[in-house]
Amino acid sequence: MKLLIILCLVTFGLTSLAQSTNLKYDKALADSLGADEYGMKMYTLVILKTGPAEISKKEIVDSLFRGHMANIGRLVANGKMIVAGPLGKNDKNYRGIFILNSETTEEAKALLSTDPAVKAKLLEAEIFPWYGSAALPLYLPFHDKVSKTKM
DSSP states (O other): OOOHHHHHHHHHHHHHHHHHHHOOHHHHHHHHHHTTTEEEEEEEEEEEEESSOOOOOOHHHHHHHHHHHHHHEEEEEHTTTTEEOOOOOTOEEEEEEEESOOOSSSHHHHTTTHHHHTTSSSEEEEEEEEEEETTTTGGHHHHHHHHHHOO
């Protein structure tokens, strides 16, 4: 019986400890990033895959992908693109991912409609709600410090 009481007290103590307030919590920072009580927020995960368009002219494809890259830069500058990058070869024709700073599918679709490669159907987007760290956008200012060559 004593052992059971001790186990209950230890379990209660560990549970209380696990649910305690974070001493490093910065309310102003959390509020500025839209964080909930867990330091998380909703984003939109986009998986880009090969689209149905078949454009044979290399100049047109190159132009669309230059526009795609410029659009990514514009969305980053506007705080709407948090993560972007290509995927390695795979059997699903997945080409890349975006994490958009948008809470709704409608907003994500509006942002994607500004991408020339998506508009031309060279790329198609699969869209998913995604719950991640509200601090994710904070890594972006450091990218310029580790990138020797601009894209």
